[in-house]
Amino acid sequence: MATERTLSIIKPDAVAKNAIGEIIARFEKAGLQVVAAKMLHLDEGKAGGFYAEHKERPFFGDLVGFMTSGPVVVQVLEGEGAIAKNRELMGATNPKEAAAGTIRADFAQSIDANAVHGSDSAASAEREIAYFFGADEICPR
């Protein structure tokens, strides 16, 4: 499998729970490397632009409200099959449906406050990484 990069966000609920370290440890233990990271408090424009694909969905307002409710940690993860591996570690969107031992099963409380984001395809990863990071902010090891 090829080495890939994916965008990960530790969402406001997980930051508020002081779970940043535990979540990053799961990525590292699974063989993913953090090659870029920053903490940000998103405004409506930045959060809405990030989730633009969901603009017409009924949950869009709640999603943007939640993502702007507190700081987030945005990271680029690199590794073999990083996009699918991260989605596997995250678990299902709705924590009630997330497999035991996944990040969402262990840290999320609802479909809105669901602890983490991860790019869902190579095209999304490319767009999302560029949305938050310049090339000079990514540090391959």
Ligand code: RTP
């Ligand atoms: P994410 O983009 O945050 O990684 O989540 P995801 O791929 O698992 O789910 P996605 O379909 O992209 O939805 C983005 C976020 O919108 C909220 N959502 N609410 N009420 C609902 O039916 C509903 N569906 C999605 C979730 O917070 C989800 O993470």
Ligand code: MG
């Ligand atoms: Mg998504």
